[in-house]
Amino acid sequence: AQSVTQLDSHVSVSEGTPVLLRCNYSSSYSPSLFWYVQHPNKGLQLLLKYTSAATLVKGINGFEAEFKKSETSFHLTKPSAHMSDAAEYFCVVSNTGFQKLVFGTGTRLLVSP
């Protein structure tokens, strides 16, 4: 069985400071891992994905995530937050070759001026 735990329901940062959104996963097989972002009243947009290639994955808008198998983690980072980054972020796991995604409960990122 697969599962995802997002360790923080809310994260608050100031504009220009680093962002860290934490995600731990559990998977019986070689996982595919994703981060999706949802801006208010919008659908989900793919930020980045890991599919067993490079362990450091770069995504859109300056975000990146590192796959650490020993820690079963896939944390999302950005060096400098922007006001437009305020949104809800979902960590997602899938077994490679299968279509079903399992979503975390989400982390709401708040960015203050």
Next chain:
Amino acid sequence: DVKVTQSSRYLVKRTGEKVFLECVQDMDHENMFWYRQDPGLGLRLIYFSYDVKMKEKGDIPEGYSVSREKKERFSLILESASTNQTSMYLCASSLTGGVGNTQYFGPGTRLTVL
């Protein structure tokens, strides 16, 4: 760019009504999905389809049914709407064999059942 569209952004229905939510994708994707999103629960899979006329139950299928008569269209049906089905409904599609099973999402339908 993949485009997934949903028929309504906001919908208000009464208890007991039959409700249809429509989803259309324009990228010839084999797989289509319906999720509901509730605060603190993330997204939960209701049903999915990997081919025309094929469907599979997700994690929370009770009270819902689906229809896929054409490849590009996937409908979610609430046979008799209840207040506990008030939620945001998201449709997604993906390509079979696509690397990493990336799903592309529509903008969502916020359904309120009174």
